[in-house]
Amino acid sequence: MVGGSVHVRVPAKINLGLACGKRGDDGYHPLATLFYAVSLYDDVHAERTDDGRITLTMTGEGAEELPVDDHNLAYRAAAALKAALGPLCPWGVDLTIRKGIPIAGGMAGGSADAAGALLACSVAWDVDIDPDGLRAVAAELGSDVPFALLGGTAIGVGRGDRLTPALSRGSYHWVLALAEEGLSTPAVYRKFDELGLGAVHPEVPAELLHALAANDPVRLGKALHNDLQPAAVALRPHLQRVLNTGLELGALGAVVSGSGPTCAFLAASEATAVDLSVQLSAQGVCRTVRRVQGPMPGARLLN
Numbered sequence: 202m203v204g205g206s207v208h209v210r211v212p213a214k215i216n217l218g219l220a221c222g223k224r225g226d227d228g229y230h231p232l233a234t235l236f237y238a239v240s241l242y243d244d245v246h247a248e249r250t251d252d253g254r255i256t257l258t259m260t261g262e263g264a265e266e267l268p269v270d271d272h273n274l275a276y277r278a279a280a281a282l283k284a285a286l287g288p289l290c291p292w293g294v295d296l297t298i299r300k301g302i303p304i305a306g307g308m309a310g311g312s313a314d315a316a317g318a319l320l321a322c323s324v325a326w327d328v329d330i331d332p333d334g335l336r337a338v339a340a341e342l343g344s345d346v347p348f349a350l351l352g353g354t355a356i357g358v359g360r361g362d363r364l365t366p367a368l369s370r371g372s373y374h375w376v377l378a379l380a381e382e383g384l385s386t387p388a389v390y391r392k393f394d395e396l397g398l399g400a401v402h403p404e405v406p407a408e409l410l411h412a413l414a415a416n417d418p419v420r421l422g423k424a425l426h427n428d429l430q431p432a433a434v435a436l437r438p439h440l441q442r443v444l445n446t447g448l449e450l451g452a453l454g455a456v457v458s459g460s461g462p463t464c465a466f467l468a469a470s471e472a473t474a475v476d477l478s479v480q481l482s483a484q485g486v487c488r489t490v491r492r493v494q495g496p497m498p499g500a501r502l503l504n
């Protein structure tokens with residue numbers, strides 16, 4: 202479509218594996234991670250305007266806490282795309298984002314909004330920018346933004362922004378335990394440094410890739426791994442209880458997603474995911490639970 206109102210849906214991610222090196226001179230940690238997009242979404246609506254201005258409205262659970270100026274990654278995404286286009290883009294945009302992805306949950310919700318804003322603005326402004334151009338703008342915005350555009354299952358290296366799609370057969374059922382309060386990503390990385398952690402050559406475990414290629418949920422459950430988990434648990438000891446509870450209830454595997462605090466549990470089937478979500482919820486160890494499936498496609502246009 203040309204101009205007008207555009208609706209883009211963007212998935213959350215979990216990290217099935219995350220290997221993290223020591224902080225580099227640029228302040229970032231070298232990563233090797235296996236990103237995996239799941240069926241929990243933010244919806245981005247973009248309406249082209251003629252005045253050249255960018256406005257942002259956030260709706261959904263917890264949205265009132267979020268900034269709507271250039272402290273918001275989605276706003277910065279629209280501004281970065283407009284700057285990259287220069288005189289080719291005299292327009293503005295009214296962005297409205299409905300949050301379905303938990304805020305500060307380690308599921309890249311802010312990055313999803315940025316990816317959605319990039320795609321929605323490129324369509325609303327009817328600009329001819331190729332996917333590589335969009336990905337380059339995405340990588341400048343944040344480590345997880347390129348994956349939110351791509352979706353599926355992908356290995357991310359560097360800051361997590363250099364992506365290679367990974368072979369994943371079949372789809373899996375997951376239960377997510379959402380926490381009462383978010384965790385700050387920089388704080389988790391600082392705790393990681395304090396604990397003296399950091400692999401010399403971070404690599405995604407081969408067993409994880411084999412399990413996905415073989416469509417073997419039992420192997421996959423055992424191979425889930427996150428180097429940031431000890432740091433997240435050190436800041437929020439209760440997470441260990443959440444992880445243990447899910448495993449005791451029969452999950453095939455459990456892992457903190459990204460910098461947390463969301464915990465992801467792999468279920469053997471849809472029926473066991475339903476059981477697990479009901480029982481986990483009844484244990485009262487987390488704010489709420491969500492059942493999701495993966496892998497899902499990245500940011501996509503719905504109209």
Ligand code: C5P
Pocket residue numbers: 228229230231232342343344345359360361386387390
């Ligand atoms: O890139 P992004 O804005 O998502 O990163 C947020 C913060 O997380 C960074 O400022 C940095 O402190 C930390 N980080 C890191 N190493 C990475 C990714 C993020 O230390 N690979």
